[in-house]
Amino acid sequence: xxxxxxxxxxxxxxxxxxxxxxxxxxxxxxxxxxxxxxxxxxxxxxxxxxxxxxxxxxxxxxxxxxxxxxxxxxxxxxxxxxxxxxxxxxxxxxxxxxxxxxxxxxxxxxxxxxxxxxxxxxxxxxxxxxxxxxxxxxxxxxxxxxxxxxxxxxxxxxxxxxxxxxxxxxxxxxxxxxxxxxxxxxxxxxxxxxxxxxxxxxxxxxxxxxxxxxxxxxxxxxxxxxxxxxxxxxxxxxxxxxxxxxxxxxxxxxxxxxxxxxxxxxxxxxxxxxxxxxxxxxxxxxxxxxxxxxxxxxxxxxxxxxxxxxxxxxxxxxxxxxxxxxxxxxxxxxxxxxxxxxxxxxxxxxxxxxxxxxxxxxxxxxxxxxxxxxxxxxxxxxxxxxxxxxxxxxxxxxxxxxxxxxxxxxxxxxxxxxxxxxxxxxxxxxxxxxxxxxxxxxxxxxxxxxxxxxxxx
Amino acid sequence: xxxxxxxxxxxxxxxxxxxxxxxxxxxxxxxxxxxxxxxxxxxxxxxxxxxxxxxxxxxxxxxxxxxxxxxxxxxxxxxxxxxxxxxxxxxxxxxxxxxxxxxxxxxxxxxxxxxxxxxxxxxxxxxxxxxxxxxxxxxxxxxxxxxxxxxxxxxxxxxxxxxxxxxxxxxxxxxxxxxxxxxxxxxxxxxxxxxxxxxxxxxxxxxxxxxxxxxxxxxxxxxxxxxxxxxxxxxxxxxxxxxxxxxxxxxxxxxxxxxxxxxxxxxxxxxxxxxxxxxxxxxxxxxxxxxxxxxxxxxxxxxxxxxxxxxxxxxxxxxxxxxxxxxxxxxxxxxxxxxxxxxxxxxxxxxxxxxxxxxxxxxxxxxxxxxxxxxxxxxxxxxxxxxxxxxxxxxxxxxxxxxxxxxxxxxxxxxxxxxxxxxxxxxxxxxxxxxxxxxxxxxxxxxxxxxxxxxxx
Numbered sequence: 022x023x024x025x026x027x028x029x030x031x032x033x034x035x036x037x038x039x040x041x042x043x044x045x046x047x048x049x050x051x052x053x054x055x056x057x058x059x060x061x062x063x064x065x066x067x068x069x070x071x072x073x074x075x076x077x078x079x080x081x082x083x084x085x086x087x088x089x090x091x092x093x094x095x096x097x098x099x100x101x102x103x104x105x106x107x108x109x110x111x112x113x114x115x116x117x118x119x120x121x122x123x124x125x126x127x128x129x130x131x132x133x134x135x136x137x138x139x140x141x142x143x144x145x146x147x148x149x150x151x152x153x154x155x156x157x158x159x160x161x162x163x164x165x166x167x168x169x170x171x172x173x174x175x176x177x178x179x180x181x182x183x184x185x186x187x188x189x190x191x192x193x194x195x196x197x198x199x200x201x202x203x204x205x206x207x208x209x210x211x212x213x214x215x216x217x218x219x220x221x222x223x224x225x226x227x228x229x230x231x232x233x234x235x236x237x238x239x240x241x242x243x244x245x246x247x248x249x250x251x252x253x254x255x256x257x258x259x260x261x262x263x264x265x266x267x268x269x270x271x272x273x274x275x276x277x278x279x280x281x282x283x284x285x286x287x288x289x290x291x292x293x294x295x296x297x298x299x300x301x302x303x304x305x306x307x308x309x310x311x312x313x314x315x316x317x318x319x320x321x322x323x324x325x326x327x328x329x330x331x332x333x334x335x336x337x338x339x340x341x342x343x344x345x346x347x348x349x350x351x352x353x354x355x356x357x358x359x360x361x362x363x364x365x366x367x368x369x370x371x372x373x374x375x376x377x378x379x380x381x382x383x384x385x386x387x388x389x390x391x392x393x394x395x396x397x398x399x400x401x402x403x404x405x406x407x408x409x410x411x412x413x414x415x416x417x418x419x420x421x422x423x424x425x426x427x428x429x430x431x432x433x434x435x436x437x438x439x440x441x442x443x444x445x446x447x448x449x450x451x452x453x454x455x456x457x458x459x460x461x462x463x464x465x466x467x468x469x470x471x472x473x474x475x476x477x478x
Numbered sequence: 479x480x481x482x483x484x485x486x487x488x489x490x491x492x493x494x495x496x497x498x499x500x501x502x503x504x505x506x507x508x509x510x511x512x513x514x515x516x517x518x519x520x521x522x523x524x525x526x527x528x529x530x531x532x533x534x535x536x537x538x539x540x541x542x543x544x545x546x547x548x549x550x551x552x553x554x555x556x557x558x559x560x561x562x563x564x565x566x567x568x569x570x571x572x573x574x575x576x577x578x579x580x581x582x583x584x585x586x587x588x589x590x591x592x593x594x595x596x597x598x599x600x601x602x603x604x605x606x607x608x609x610x611x612x613x614x615x616x617x618x619x620x621x622x623x624x625x626x627x628x629x630x631x632x633x634x635x636x637x638x639x640x641x642x643x644x645x646x647x648x649x650x651x652x653x654x655x656x657x658x659x660x661x662x663x664x665x666x667x668x669x670x671x672x673x674x675x676x677x678x679x680x681x682x683x684x685x686x687x688x689x690x691x692x693x694x695x696x697x698x699x700x701x702x703x704x705x706x707x708x709x710x711x712x713x714x715x716x717x718x719x720x721x722x723x724x725x726x727x728x729x730x731x732x733x734x735x736x737x738x739x740x741x742x743x744x745x746x747x748x749x750x751x752x753x754x755x756x757x758x759x760x761x762x763x764x765x766x767x768x769x770x771x772x773x774x775x776x777x778x779x780x781x782x783x784x785x786x787x788x789x790x791x792x793x794x795x796x797x798x799x800x801x802x803x804x805x806x807x808x809x810x811x812x813x814x815x816x817x818x819x820x821x822x823x824x825x826x827x828x829x830x831x832x833x834x835x836x837x838x839x840x841x842x843x844x845x846x847x848x849x850x851x852x853x854x855x856x857x858x859x860x861x862x863x864x865x866x867x868x869x870x871x872x873x874x875x876x877x878x879x880x881x882x883x884x885x886x887x888x889x890x891x892x893x894x895x896x897x898x899x900x901x902x903x904x905x906x907x908x909x910x911x912x913x914x915x916x917x918x919x920x921x922x923x924x925x926x927x928x929x930x931x932x933x934x935x
Contacts, residue, residue, distance in 0.1 A: 022565070022832070026564075027495070027496045027499065027564045031488075031496065034572060035488030035489060035571075036485065037572075038572070038575040040481070042575065052588075056583060056804045056805075056806035056807035057591070057806035058587075059587060063592075067599030067834075067835060069834050069835050071831070071833050074832065076831075077832065084588075085824070089576055089589075092577045093575070105577035107484045107487070111531075113571070114488075114492075114495070114574065117562055117825075118499065119543075119546055120549045120561065120774050121547065124557075128557065130516060131542045131546045132546075134516040138516075138517055143524075145524065160817055160818040161818075162816050162818070163620075163815055181663050182670045184642055184646075184666050184671060185642045185668075189641075200817055202794055206638050207627060208665060208666050209666020210641050211642075255796070317820075318818060334663070335664075337663075340713070341557070348513075358620055358660060359620055360618075360656075361617040361618075361619070361768070373525070374528070375528050375529065377529070379526055380527060
């Protein structure tokens with residue numbers, strides 16, 4: 022492609038995106054495609070010779086866009102809603118053009134240093150200890166797996182050489198994200214050694230139950246090594262009592278990992294810092310700018326105050342990657358599994374500068390306010406009940422009827438294409454779930470989803 | 479940012495990229511920054527309030543670009559050289575704008591299906607079995623870790639619940655990439671149970687030595703579970719004898735993983751298929767479009783003929799992600815550690831269509847031809863010697879002098895800013911290493927690096 026052609030198609034793509042972002046509502050938030058429909062519409066074989074970009078862009082609009090679930094749609098209120106943003110998109114565009122790779126400092130000084138700079142800014146903005154170490158992974162699942170691996174290393178430094186010893190135990194609440202359990206499986210501790218700690222009526226880990234489980238495991242000759250607390254669980258956004266859990270971790274010398282993948286962004290707004298009390302006592306913490314900081318997938322920030330443990334667990338320097346030691350030339354490959362590292366910090370830097378801390382905090386505040394208002398509306402309708410507290414921007418509730426009736430409400434609402442809400446299971450019953458987190462979502466969208474739900478009864 | 483502002487800054491960014499790609503040589507391939515220099519040039523704290531995009535883009539040019547190692551520079555001949563391409567950049571731009579997330583089918587039908595379609599095309603283009611399953615990870619390191627985890631699961635289905643059993647053993651050659659060893663550490667098998675199989679004079683795994691190690695381990699009561707063969711090792715691009723290794727794996731019922739991260743792309747050109755004989759007998763194989771298929775970081779293709787093993791190892795479906803079963807609605811989260819998945823297939827689709835199989839093959843052929851020509855030149859100069867065969871596009875060689883003299887040559891050459899070559903250690907001595915893989919690299923760049931090297935003696 023000549024520079025002129027790139028310019029032409031680049032402008033055309035920018036125009037398409039400008040229109041798309043200006044009104045994502047032109048598309049239904051959930052597509053109407055059936056499984057396999059896109060696959061069947063595409064050629065069974067890749068082309069032998071090149072095709073013109075006009076044809077590709079036309080197919081993009083004709084086939085790909087209608088098969089997208091539109092995460093950038095203001096009616097997206099499922100899972101944890103999020104959005105990309107113009108500065109994030111431009112940052113990603115430049116990162117793709119530079120194609121930097123920060124596996125070692127020398128292979129990408131800017132990749133490595135900007136990652137450290139943006140994560141330092143993030144620690145300052147969130148009130149996390151400034152001397153912690155940070156690195157960016159693709160997802161919180163990968164971050165949490167590294168936390169469990171670090172806990173294993175801290176509990177038994179021979180793990181690296183001899184393999185995961187038998188009897189290590191990892192704890193998280195019944196409401197913790199599945200990735201903690203998956204990480205426990207991945208690093209060879211095993212699902213039988215993953216304890217789901219009971220929660221209280223508000224879905225928060227019960228620290229007494231945690232302590233009791235630890236005591237039981239110790240009495241059985243097992244070796245507790247890690248507790249994963251969650252600030253903002255995936256189903257209900259409940260907040261585990263981190264100070265009490267930190268006490269227990271200190272008493273038993275366990276690695277404390279905090280999963281703040283969703284809620285962590287709220288630390289940017291001081292009035293929400295209450296939820297993060299005790300997090301400064303953690304050994305590691307994960308939060309996802311790609312969830313609530315307007316950052317395109319993927320960008321998950323992993324912090325630890327004990328980077329030397331990660332290094333001990335993972336550093337392996339082959340001859341073809343040896344570089345002279347320098348105290349300020351960090352080789353990020355030493356801290357985990359992935360070797361190649363794309364320039365994820367660039368988009369984060371663009372976003373942090375474009376919005377500023379206060380600009381981002383203001384968006385989050387508004388999302389929480391919208392959710393609180395909707396919670397009051399739900400409470401005021403006798404046909405509905407909330408099924409969990411609403412500390413932040415996600416609301417769990419149900420129609421006072423059968424699970425099937427609730428599922429039908431969800432289906433009818435989602436079938437409109439105007440909104441996308443998800444569901445979860447609480448106390449053995451199906452709950453509807455609305456998560457507000459898209460920057461385009463305003464009071465009119467929240468009013469509309471509530472209207473659609475009431476109409477669907 | 480208003481749509482008009484996005485359009486303006488978007489055009490400006492596209493213009494910058496068009497100019498950058500038209501002449502990346504305007505920048506030195508290796509930057510002259512010192513460790514910490516960029517960090518010190520950036521504010522110690524992130525901004526409280528937003529800043530204008532003009533300022534951010536200006537800082538990008540003033541501070542970030544001069545601190546980049548330019549992987550898109552035609553003089554980049556270190557590690558495995560690669561490049562992004564215009565269609566890949568446009569695909570990445572659109573992926574960032576759509577911000578899709580393919581954790582389950584419903585959350586991104588196009589994300590999930592296009593990944594399957596492009597990987598199917600890739601299997602056809604490479605001659606790999608069409609019925610294999612494929613998924614995209616960020617890096618080959620993560621792919622290889624999943625291969626070792628699958629091998630663990632296949633060897634002992636109780637691993638998932640009880641943890642990694644003691645005594646499992648993983649084998650790879652002395653020349654295998656460090657990620658196989660790292661994956662063995664990560665999944666809890668342990669470095670002591672990782673065997674570095676000796677290689678022959680041409681750096682290929684010795685299958686007799688492999689069989690002998692397996693027999694020794696069996697006699698010691700250990701449980702061999704996995705062999706990782708490499709087609710195109712990282713130091714010398716040597717090719718392990720996969721057919722003989724596959725025989726051994728079948729005899730002992732071991733998981734055969736093939737690391738073809740670099741060379742795998744060459745399967746697109748039929749004349750290189752010899753190097754991949756036996757790969758159709760593997761249990762898993764990894765190849766990186768982000769290495770040699772003009773794809774911006776990151777995009778690593780992982781194939782397996784036994785996806786049910788990965789599923790058994792990793793599937794965990796929490797209530798908030800339950801979706802109705804449908805045979806064509808794949809939930810990719812079930813096959814590994816990462817839950818969130820960005821739309822990596824979009825750029826790959828743009829690239830596969832823009833170039834076609836033959837267009838990509840032709841670029842690779844030319845790179846190999848350039849490397850072969852340079853190898854002949856090196857052979858013809860009595861002051862130098864090649865230190866390994868050159869089957870593909872990477873050349874290992876040395877000045878017939880001390881290691882220090884060779885290191886000085888490397889430093890002098892790299893200090894010109896015109897080229898970036900790396901080094902490695904072979905038979906205990908330092909070798910220079912030139913890897914050709916940037917789409918802009920032509921005979922003039924290869925002539926120039928050879929000229930610079932001879933001048934540096």
